[in-house]
Amino acid sequence: MESKNSSDNVIRLSDRMPRNKMVRADKPKPDRPPYTRVIAVTSGKGGVGKTNIVANLGYALTRFGKKVLILDADLGLGNLDVLLGLAPKYNLSHVIMGEKSISDIIVEGPGNMLILPASSGIQELTQLTQEQKIQILSELDQMIDTVDIFFIDTAAGISSNVMDFNVTAHEIIVVVSPEPTSITDAYALMKVLSLKYAEKCCKVIVNLAGTNQQGREVFRQLNMVTERFLDMTIDYLGSVLFDANIIQGVKQQKLVSELYPDTQASRCFTDLARKIFTSSPTHVPKGDSNFFWHHLIENNCS
Numbered sequence: 001m002e003s004k005n006s007s008d009n010v011i012r013l014s015d016r017m018p019r020n021k022m023v024r025a026d027k028p029k030p031d032r033p034p035y036t037r038v039i040a041v042t043s044g045k046g047g048v049g050k051t052n053i054v055a056n057l058g059y060a061l062t063r064f065g066k067k068v069l070i071l072d073a074d075l076g077l078g079n080l081d082v083l084l085g086l087a088p089k090y091n092l093s094h095v096i097m098g099e100k101s102i103s104d105i106i107v108e109g110p111g112n113m114l115i116l117p118a119s120s121g122i123q124e125l126t127q128l129t130q131e132q133k134i135q136i137l138s139e140l141d142q143m144i145d146t147v148d149i150f151f152i153d154t155a156a157g158i159s160s161n162v163m164d165f166n167v168t169a170h171e172i173i174v175v176v177s178p179e180p181t182s183i184t185d186a187y188a189l190m191k192v193l194s195l196k197y198a199e200k201c202c203k204v205i206v207n208l209a210g211t212n213q214q215g216r217e218v219f220r221q222l223n224m225v226t227e228r229f230l231d232m233t234i235d236y237l238g239s240v241l242f243d244a245n246i247i248q249g250v251k252q253q254k255l256v257s258e259l260y261p262d263t264q265a266s267r268c269f270t271d272l273a274r275k276i277f278t279s280s281p282t283h284v285p286k287g288d289s290n291f292f293w294h295h296l297i298e299n300n301c302s
């Protein structure tokens, strides 16, 4: 994929779309923002806590009255449903096979979050064809305007599936842990986003931090190299502290924010959720957010 597929194109395409051609699933309520925030949560290294962060942030946002939808975009090894103790009958593989539509596979999670589950163990889904990508993105298009926040929980790494989901979103949050390997992999991911996809901005959450100060220090290290070598600005959203209650929650297939709302990780998620909806999005879609996937379609996904 060329840099013409940067998320800048998403906005230009949305902006060009005449408003009377927009199709809305739902008329926005007066207290809802005029556009849906589409946020990809991604990482260079695997296992740094993306799925736990998306699920807990989503839940925290529902506590603030936001309508949240989470797409499990880890197409080969999706496990958001397992984390939430859900047992969905259908998942994205059924949509890709043409057996079900997106609305058939949606399930409700804690806080009435809507979940689009992925399959696990179908290797072919990690290498979608162009037609399959177009099909899935077109189906997702229908869901965008029905919620306030649309999270995309990606797989780790720099595969084209992951990158397509990242650049299609309006905002990218990179999750990194204090391990040196996670920091170098986060930098590698940002380098690809910047050089190959012309992304100009990313947000960063440091997970598994021992202290808030350690979180800020990890961000400082990343910022030093991105400032020096990349044409990209990175913003620090904050950290999530290491908290054994998250591991307890995973074992019980319940969110830590539900099980232990006062534990330190849950407080971090509440603070981050507040920061997300009070901060400006990286890109503000000027018209409706419908059709934002179409940059991939029109540019013929690589």
Ligand SMILES: Nc1ncnc2c1ncn2[C@@H]1O[C@H](COP(=O)(O)OP(=O)(O)OP(=O)(O)O)[C@@H](O)[C@H]1O
Pocket: 043, 045, 046, 047, 048, 049, 050, 051, 052, 053, 074, 154, 155, 156, 207, 208, 209, 240, 241, 242, 243, 244, 246, 247, 250, 265
């Ligand atoms: N803040 C935290 N404190 C303690 N443990 C954590 C924390 N965040 C995540 N974990 C642990 O790390 C494990 C991996 O988290 P998670 O599955 O969310 O990572 P991931 O980045 O989504 O992984 P993958 O790259 O495989 O999708 C969890 O099962 C949980 O036990």
Ligand SMILES: [Mg+2]
Pocket: 050, 051, 052, 074, 153, 154
């Ligand atoms: Mg995950």
